[in-house]
Amino acid sequence: MRADDDAHTPVPDPVLRLRGVGKEFFGTSVLREIDLTLFPGQVHALVGENGAGKSTLMKVVAGVHRPDTGTIELDGAPVSFATPLDAQRAGVATVFQEFNLLPDRSVAENVYLGREPLRRGMVDRRRLHADTSRLLDDLGLTSITPWTRVGSLSVAQQQVVEIVKAVSYDARIISMDEPTAALAEQEVALLYELVGRLRDRGVAILYVSHRLQEIYDLADTITVLKDGNHMLTAPAAEVSPDRLVRTMVGRDFAGFFPDKPADTVSGELSGELSGELSGEVAGEVPGEVRLALEGAGNSMVDGIDLEVRAGEIVALAGLQGSGRTEIAHGVFGIAPFTRGRMTVDGQPVRVRTPRQGVRHRLALVTEDRKSEGLALGQSVLANARLVLDAVLPRASDRRARGVPGVLRSLAVPASTVASARDVEVQYLSGGNQQKVVLAKWLVTEPRVIVLDEPTRGIDVGAKRAVYDLMRTLTAEGTAVLLISSELPEVVAMADRVLVLRDGRVAGELPGGSDEETIMALATGAA
Amino acid sequence: MTAGTGARRYHLGSTEIVYLALVGILVVAGVLVAVRGGNLFAQGNVSYMLTQTSLLGFVAVGQTLVVLCRSLDLSVGYVVALCSLIGATTMAGDPSRVWLGVVAALAVAAGVGLVNGLIISALRVNAFIATLGMGLIVKGFLDTRFKGPEGEVPFAFQTFGYTRIGPVPVSTIVMLLVAAAAFVLLTRTRAGYHMFAVGGNLDVARLSGVRTGRTLVLAHVLCSLCAGVAGLLIAARFGTGNALVYSYGLDLDSIAAVVLGGTLLFGGRGSVIGTVGGVAILAVLDTAFNVLDVNPFFKDVLRGVIIIAAVALYARRQIDPASRRVRFGAKGSASRGGDVA
Numbered sequence: 026m027r028a029d030d031d032a033h034t035p036v037p038d039p040v041l042r043l044r045g046v047g048k049e050f051f052g053t054s055v056l057r058e059i060d061l062t063l064f065p066g067q068v069h070a071l072v073g074e075n076g077a078g079k080s081t082l083m084k085v086v087a088g089v090h091r092p093d094t095g096t097i098e099l100d101g102a103p104v105s106f107a108t109p110l111d112a113q114r115a116g117v118a119t120v121f122q123e124f125n126l127l128p129d130r131s132v133a134e135n136v137y138l139g140r141e142p143l144r145r146g147m148v149d150r151r152r153l154h155a156d157t158s159r160l161l162d163d164l165g166l167t168s169i170t171p172w173t174r175v176g177s178l179s180v181a182q183q184q185v186v187e188i189v190k191a192v193s194y195d196a197r198i199i200s201m202d203e204p205t206a207a208l209a210e211q212e213v214a215l216l217y218e219l220v221g222r223l224r225d226r227g228v229a230i231l232y233v234s235h236r237l238q239e240i241y242d243l244a245d246t247i248t249v250l251k252d253g254n255h256m257l258t259a260p261a262a263e264v265s266p267d268r269l270v271r272t273m274v275g276r277d278f279a280g281f282f283p284d285k286p287a288d289t290v291s292g293e294l295s296g297e298l299s300g301e302l303s304g305e306v307a308g309e310v311p312g313e314v315r316l317a318l319e320g321a322g323n324s325m326v327d328g329i330d331l332e333v334r335a336g337e338i339v340a341l342a343g344l345q346g347s348g349r350t351e352i353a354h355g356v357f358g359i360a361p362f363t364r365g366r367m368t369v370d371g372q373p374v375r376v377r378t379p380r381q382g383v384r385h386r387l388a389l390v391t392e393d394r395k396s397e398g399l400a401l402g403q404s405v406l407a408n409a410r411l412v413l414d415a416v417l418p419r420a421s422d423r424r425a426r427g428v429p430g431v432l433r434s435l436a437v438p439a440s441t442v443a444s445a446r447d448v449e450v451q452y453l454s455g456g457n458q459q460k461v462v463l464a465k466w467l468v469t470e471p472r473v474i475v476l477d478e479p480t481r482g483i484d485v486g487a488k489r490a491v492y493d494l495m496r497t498l499t500a501e502g503t504a505v506l507l508i509s510s511e512l513p514e515v516v517a518m519a520d521r522v523l524v525l526r527d528g529r530v531a532g533e534l535p536g537g538s539d540e541e542t543i544m545a546l547a548t549g550a551a
Numbered sequence: 552m553t554a555g556t557g558a559r560r561y562h563l564g565s566t567e568i569v570y571l572a573l574v575g576i577l578v579v580a581g582v583l584v585a586v587r588g589g590n591l592f593a594q595g596n597v598s599y600m601l602t603q604t605s606l607l608g609f610v611a612v613g614q615t616l617v618v619l620c621r622s623l624d625l626s627v628g629y630v631v632a633l634c635s636l637i638g639a640t641t642m643a644g645d646p647s648r649v650w651l652g653v654v655a656a657l658a659v660a661a662g663v664g665l666v667n668g669l670i671i672s673a674l675r676v677n678a679f680i681a682t683l684g685m686g687l688i689v690k691g692f693l694d695t696r697f698k699g700p701e702g703e704v705p706f707a708f709q710t711f712g713y714t715r716i717g718p719v720p721v722s723t724i725v726m727l728l729v730a731a732a733a734f735v736l737l738t739r740t741r742a743g744y745h746m747f748a749v750g751g752n753l754d755v756a757r758l759s760g761v762r763t764g765r766t767l768v769l770a771h772v773l774c775s776l777c778a779g780v781a782g783l784l785i786a787a788r789f790g791t792g793n794a795l796v797y798s799y800g801l802d803l804d805s806i807a808a809v810v811l812g813g814t815l816l817f818g819g820r821g822s823v824i825g826t827v828g829g830v831a832i833l834a835v836l837d838t839a840f841n842v843l844d845v846n847p848f849f850k851d852v853l854r855g856v857i858i859i860a861a862v863a864l865y866a867r868r869q870i871d872p873a874s875r876r877v878r879f880g881a882k883g884s885a886s887r888g889g890d891v892a
Contacts, residue, residue: 110760125758127751129820138748139760147739327879528879 038101040065040229041086041117041198046095048081055081059095059255061248063198063229068220070244070261071233073273077250077484079233083200086231087119088112118191119200122482124183126190128176133157135175136190160189164222180345181212188219192228199223200231203482205239208510212345217242236511237266249273273485281489282517283496285536312336314371315504316356316387316473321365325351326528329365333473333504338495338536340507340519343547348528349508350392353475356506357382357389370472383416388471390462392478392508394455398462401451405432405441408450409464417469424468431467434497435460436490456487463494474498475506480514492518512540565813565821565865569828572861576832580839589842596838598718603834605722606781608827610801611808612730613777615826616770618809619737621750621818622671622678624771626663626686627778628802633689634660634782636792639702646705653783660779661772663689668768686802693794700791712787722784729777733823736773746770750818807858808833813865832857 043061047054056078063069073079084090085097088106096103099115106112109119126135133153134141142152157171166189169182178186184204191199201220205213220243223230234240240247240261247264249257249272256272257264264272270281312335321329326348333339341349355362358376367374369385376382382389391397399408409428413421432442437460441448450461459479466474476495480488495505495518509515515522522534524546532546577591584591610627617624634656642652663685670681714721737743745766748756756763781801786792806816812829814821836857840850 109758113758114760125752125755127748127755127819129751129815130747134744134747138744138756141741141744143741147735148741148744150739322879324879 037065039063039098040100042098042101043082043086043092044096044098046082046085046092046097048078048085048090049093054253056085056092056253057255059250061231061255061258063231065197065227065229066224067245068224068230068232068243070240070247071231071250072240072247072269073250073256073484077273078253079250080202081253082250083119083202083231083233086112086117086198086200087121088117113191113194113196116195116197117200118194118196118198120184120187120191120202120204122202124187126175126183126186129174131172131174132161132169132178132186132189133171135186136160136171136193138190156193157189160193164189164192164219166219179212181208181215184208185215185219188223192223196228198229198231200233202233204232205234205236208345213239237269238513240269241266270485281485282514283489283492285496285520312502315369316506317366317368318352318356318362319366319368321352321355321362321367323351323355323360323363325360326355326525327364328529329355330530331523333506335472335502335504336499337520338499338505338507338518340509340515340522341525342509342512342515342522342543343525343531345510347525347547349525350477351528352525353389353391353477353506353508356473356475357387359389380416383412383469386470386472388466388469388474390459390466390474390476390479392481394459394462398465399450399458402449405445405448405450405453405461408461409445409468412465412469424470427468428464431464432460435463435494436486437461437464454484454487456483456490459483459487460490463491471503473504473506475508477508478510479507480509480511512543515543516540566825566828568865569811569813569825569832573828573832573835576835580835584839584842587843591839591842594718596842598715598720599841600831600834600838601718601723602720603837604827604830605720605726606784607801607804607808607833608723608726608830609729609777609781609784610805611812611826611830612726612733612823613774614805614809615812615814615821615823616733616737616746617678617774618806618814618816619746619750619818619821620767620770621753622767622770623682623806624664624667624774624778625679625682625802626667626689627774627781627805628797628799629686629689629693630660630663630775630778631782631785631799631801632693632792632794632796633663634779635785635789635796636693636697636701636782636794638783639704639786639790639792642702642704642708642786644703644705646707649705649708652704652708652786656783656786657776657779660775660782662775664772664775665768667775668771671771672764672767690797693797697792697794699795700789700793702786702792704786704790709787709790712784712789722787725780727827729780730823730827733773737823742766742769747819750815750820752819804833810865811858811861 039062041063043059046056046059048056059082061082071079071082081090085092088109088111091105098104099117104115106115106117112119127138136157137153142149142156144152154171161169161171166185169178169185175183175186188199204216208216220230232243244261247257247259247261247269248255249269251273314332315335316331316333318329318331329352331339331352341352343349351360354360356367356376358378358381361377367376369387374385376385376387379389395401400411406428409432410421410425413424417424429442429445432445433439437457441453441457450458453461479491495507498505507515507519516537516539520536522536522538522543524531524534524543526547526549531549534542534546581591590596610631614624614627637659638652638656641655642648667682667685670676670685671678711722716724737746745756745761748759748761749763749766753763785796808829809821809826810816810829811832812821812825812827814825833854836854840853845853
């Protein structure tokens with residue numbers, strides 16, 4: 026299928042070669058002796074936990090950082106990029122996680138920013154649009170027009186525009202940092218297709234991802250980094266998922282999701298039994314109803330019926346924009362429900378602001394931790410106390426004493442816990458930042474906690490900590506509402522799965538239902 | 552498909568709204584004046600209205616450029632005063648020195664803009680502080696150097712202030728030409744494209760190879776030049792230069808006009824056409840208040856209320872479009888089949 030499968034084709038020359046690359050920050054070595062070779066028309070996956078050095082390595086390739094040791098060769102000639110722009114002009118483009126686009130400008134204006142075609146001193150708009158059209162056509166992107174305002178595109182399409190911009194620089198090497206982190210399952214297809222086309226055009230792709238599925242779907246070669254060391258480079262077909270995860274974290278894949286408590290029964294059954302059992306074995310079997318919605322709705326969702334019991338994990342699955350986050354926002358009073366009933370522990374409540382939500386002992390871990398979850402320039406402790414200080418000032422000093430313990434229980438490194446008063450959260454890894462967000466809510470001792478994409482963009486170890494936390498919470502009788510685009514996570518963790526489509530509940534499935542069934546409901550194929 | 556690509560209802564852009572608001576205000580003001588037995592659209596009133604637009608228009612068109620770059624120029628009022636004096640004293644009543652006066656005034660204006668731009672881009676001083684400081688420096692210079700009106704503008708140049716073609720003052724036509732030039736700059740030149748980029752996201756602009764510092768400096772030079780032209784217009788109208796012009800409040804009025812015109816104060820989005828609409832709205836209000844004999848203090852209160860109300864209205868519209876999508880009406884019935892195309 027691919028050119029390199031043909032035995033008669035000679036092995037192509039590498040387009041980019043890193044030899045013995047090392048990088049230190051303030052005396053701490055972040056990368057040691059990294060070798061990396063990229064071939065045209067191949068997808069090279071770079072995997073490792075957060076803090077393993079993937080981002081630093083990508084930034085070295087992108088020209089953001091200059092390596093302290095080692096060399097970079099482009100087409101066999103040593104190069105040194107002074108700025109990202111130099112790298113880009115040399116054909117080495119990088120698509121970072123944060124979008125580098127202007128939402129108020131058109132697709133064409135974004136793609137050719139800084140290189141607008143001129144005609145008699147004026148921008149040649151006709152050529153600008155024609156050139157962009159040609160690029161889009163070449164890549165088979167028929168759903169995007171050059172004059173569309175970027176801000177009106179979906180997240181996936183914006184990602185694609187960034188890649189188109191990279192291609193417009195005649196990039197021969199494109200690095201992508203977690204390109205699917207913000208995409209829903211069905212949007213990923215668009216990206217897959219694009220990566221496939223780029224590969225066919227002979228572009229070398231360096232692909233960073235936390236999702237194993239993607240790595241096996243796309244990659245020809247896999248390189249694993251751990252703690253700044255180069256652990257492994259091998260053809261994807263020769264590395265089993267188990268071995269991959271073991272190399273990354275030194276842990277077996279089988280133990281990735283914590284087991285459910287042994288005697289938990291499936292969703293429907295537990296509903297019938299819970300009445301008699303809840304008293305004695307609360308935590309083992311879902312207990313009384315903590316959160317209930319009856320016919321709840323607002324401008325984005327409608328007719329939502331939902332129950333989450335003490336000790337239960339209910340997952341909301343569905344495509345991006347199906348109304349999952351909107352339900353979380355309705356429950357927590359960010360965009361309150363305007364219809365229907367909501368009860369917490371059997372008491373009817375009206376939650377019109379997040380403050381009222383906290384007072385009813387609800388908690389919401391938002392989707393976007395950097396802009397909605399954390400005050401990045403403030404200390405770990407200040408962030409962890411934020412809700413206490415704001416909403417429960419009388420209890421705040423007493424409960425804040427629990428912060429170090431909560432952080433330790435979330436497996437935050439001891440050094441970070443010890444300096445919680447001084448370390449600003451912006452300097453923590455994504456996984457540890459997420460743990461601070463969780464700690465902020467745990468100290469309020471919520472009865473219902475809503476987790477919106479709690480493991481997005483965090484490393485495997487931190488993911489495991491989040492899963493363990495969910496089990497601990499349910500054992501203590503907290504009700505957990507989990508929103509996730511990662512179906513394996515939904516399947517492994519949830520007791521029941523509510524699938525949403527177009528703002529309504531499309532159906533309910535018992536925990537452990539397979540991913541295909543969930544997707545079928547979510548896409549309307551079922 | 553995915554959210555955002557489905558059938559989308561047409562919704563008004565900010566510029567259309569500005570002109571709708573202008574028409575609305577014209578109608579309301581016209582009716583109010585008519586009820587009092589007057590005519591807002593009498594030739595005298597229309598001329599007054601248009602005259603009002605030209606002075607603020609120059610300053611606001613320039614201000615649009617810097618605001619689009621996510622910058623600000625609070626020194627424009629002082630630059631106007633300074634340039635009126637430099638123009639008038641250089642001309643010194645001699646018709647042959649008119650061009651010299653014009654060039655001198657504009658050169659000084661450009662110099663102030665250059666310094667503003669360099670302070671902001673090279674020294675990385677916040678634009679608010681940088682231009683406030685520059686304004687103070689110019690004010691101090693004006694207050695020590697000039698006592699009252701000075702210089703004399705020859706009659707030939709005073710025509711710039713007074714001549715009309717029909718009810719339309721020449722100065723208004725010149726202002727519209729300047730606005731048209733700014734429009735072409737923003738929509739047809741790289742420099743203009745890059746102003747949107749610098750204001751939209753500085754890092755994106757830089758990583759795309761835009762020379763961000765140069766773009767910002769250019770915007771500030773052009774902004775000051777526009778203020779310089781406004782200064783010359785003042786000199787032409789008064790026949791002399793006058794330092795006290797800085798108390799006209801042109802700095803804040805120009806920002807108000809820019810924002811009324813739908814340009815985002817955080818840069819990256821907006822248009823000169825909108826700004827001209829914003830200037831016109833302020834001029835209509837001013838004229839109507841005069842004709843209606845509104846107490847001058849209460850006039851300011853009304854202007855303040857209208858500016859805040861307008862911007863509050865825009866703010867509501869500028870919330871992320873995705874969060875404004877409505878899938879279900881108040882009764883809960885699906886208003887349309889979601890975003891699935």
